[in-house]
Amino acid sequence: MPNYIKIEILRMLRNKRYIIFVVGFPLAFYLLYSSLWGAEADSNGVKGSLILMVSMAAYGALAASMMSTSVPWAQERQSGWLRQLQITPLPSWSIVVTKLITSLLLVLPSLVLVCLAAVLTQGVSLRAWQWAALLPIMWIGTVPFAALGLIIGSLLSADSAQPVAMICMLGLSFIGGLLIPVEVMSATVKSVAQVTPSFSYADMGWHLVAGTAPPLRDVATILVWAAVLGTVAVFAYRRATVRA
Amino acid sequence: MKAIAFTDVSKSYGNVLAVDGLDLAVEAGQTVALLGPNGAGKSTSINMLLGLLRPTRGRIEILGRLPEEAVSRGEIGAMTQSGELIPELTVGELVDFVRRLYPSPLGLDEILKTADLTDLVRRRAAKLSGGQAQRVRFALAIAGAPKLLVLDEPTAAMDVESRLRFWAGMRDYAAGGRTVLFATHYLEEADEHSDRVIVISGGRIVADGTAAQIKAGAGGHTVRFVLDGQSSTGLDALPGVSAVEISAGTATLRTADPDATVAALYRGTSLEVRELRITGADLEDAFLALTREP
Structure with missing residues (x-):
């Protein structure tokens, strides 16, 4: 399986779409936005450079986990690569486990690069415990998005998985307040935003950089989403790989 | 023990009977051509043989085991009809990945040589011609040194040159006492490259013997x-x-x-x-x- 993970990582790192959308965009947006609003502080006195760091890292991580699962998986099912694997001794559970591990590993470049950019260009500094909590939470917190990507890739053809994944990714990023702050949303949209996995995910980070513990509500929301999407993903995956 | 044994195997899709009571035994070491027009039941039979489809009725054994068991023990290698490669990976990476999935695979160099891919080892799959990609798929099929090699219309996308090289590779592989079953609708291929020809039509065996016997018949x-x-x-x-x-x-x-x-x-x-x-x-x-x- 390590070998399988290796080639999955390799192929995504050679994929221009992954590099541009998932690694390039969040980094470029961070550099742009933080140069505009990095010095401004929000109502709690937290600087824009910090908030934007979490937002862009969250966006990159969310995009990475969905992009590395949905479309490649739909393509593999359709193109016969899955079939090729099914006639080797590779156990079928290891395919889905590999997809999940790969997706988690592919989240790291954008997460780390955005944080690094924040430290280097904006002089962002956090206490050790904040980094120690922020990075793992923002990393593991992508599990519901990877599950959503697997659902899309299991149920749709490659052609329709592409736009659907894109819409989900951007939709979740917008409503979760990753691309525009939740504060500017209307009260109705805001109340919807609070139950999305993307908002809860980023909100944990925003709290951490403000020096407070993530609210229980966020943790609970993301766990519920992880459980629900994870269960659906298992069913969708089984349906997609069933041998008639 | 037979390499392949079908006992009264049928497969239906709804009301359509694709394979109808197939009885078939292949001895280890034979090279068998499965010949038939489109829709004769060749691919359905092969997919059942590989454990990708389950028969509606009857029993299939590969080297004395169920197809799924034989697959998980790495005893079968196959080229199914359509199967694209991962475009971002090179020929060498793909072949090496698949060979490592098997318990006792062939060496990488040997596989590349048999499939005539040594010069293409660093090329990405996206840049291969149709015939070259087919040869990579052949390499993936033999990578694990399977005792039974199954090829479903292997030369479909190949030009004449690739075809010649492909069959030379197949004969090299079969020469090691391995069993090969290939489906084709090219008659010359069945005639030239097999010890035994099984003709199927309408999901049934209509002739079974050497190419010479079938011609005489x-x-x-x-x-x-x-x-x-x-x-x-x-x-x-x-x-x-x-x-x-x-x-x-x-x-x-x-x-x-x-x-x-x-x-x-x-x-x-x-x-x-x-x-x-x-x-x-x-x-x-x-x-x-x-x-x-x-």
Whole structure:
């Protein structure tokens, strides 16, 4: 399986779409936005450079986990690569486990690069415990998005998985307040935003950089989403790989 | 123990019976061609053999085990009909990845050499021609040194050059005492590259034997000549002749013994025989005769 993970990582790192959308965009947006609003502080006195760091890292991580699962998986099912694997001794559970591990590993470049950019260009500094909590939470917190990507890739053809994944990714990023702050949303949209996995995910980070513990509500929301999407993903995956 | 054993295997999709009571046994070490027109049930049979489909009825054993078990033990390698590669990976990476999935694979260099890919090892799959990609898929099929190699229309996307190299590779692989089963609708391929030809049509076996036996079974040779206006009476009584057709002034005799037929044609009749042609029955005639819709 390590070998399988290796080639999955390799192929995504050679994929221009992954590099541009998932690694390039969040980094470029961070550099742009933080140069505009990095010095401004929000109502709690937290600087824009910090908030934007979490937002862009969250966006990159969310995009990475969905992009590395949905479309490649739909393509593999359709193109016969899955079939090729099914006639080797590779156990079928290891395919889905590999997809999940790969997706988690592919989240790291954008997460780390955005944080690094924040430290280097904006002089962002956090206490050790904040980094120690922020990075793992923002990393593991992508599990519901990877599950959503697997659902899309299991149920749709490659052609329709592409736009659907894109819409989900951007939709979740917008409503979760990753691309525009939740504060500017209307009260109705805001109340919807609070139950999305993307908002809860980023909100944990925003709290951490403000020096407070993530609210229980966020943790609970993301766990519920992880459980629900994870269960659906298992069913969708089984349906997609069933041998008639 | 048989390499492949089908016992009364049927597969239906809804009301359509794709495979109908197939009984089949293949000894280890044989190279078998599964020949049949499109829709004959070749791919369905192969997908059941690989454990990708389950039979509606009957039992399949590969080397004494269920197909899924044989697959998970790495005893089967296969090229199914469509199967794209991962475009971002190189030939070497793909082959090495797949070979490492097997318990006792062939060496990487040996695989590349057999599939004639040594020069393409660093090329990405996205940049391969159709024939080259097929050769990579062949390499993936043999990578694990499977005892049973199954190829479903392996030369479909290949040009003549690739085809020649492919069959040379296949023969190298089979020479190690391994069992090979390949499906094709190219008659020459079945004729040239197999020890045994199984013809299936409508989900059933309609002929099974060496290519020579199948040709003989379908009426042997044909003797043709220009008859023009002469009488055809008595042609069907010539030695060996099983059928006579007259069309556009040409007589076509099907015969099991062309020498005797021709000798009798000259000595025993007063016909003026012009433009005599004798053709060995090719497998194509046999095939058409066998798979003709009733």
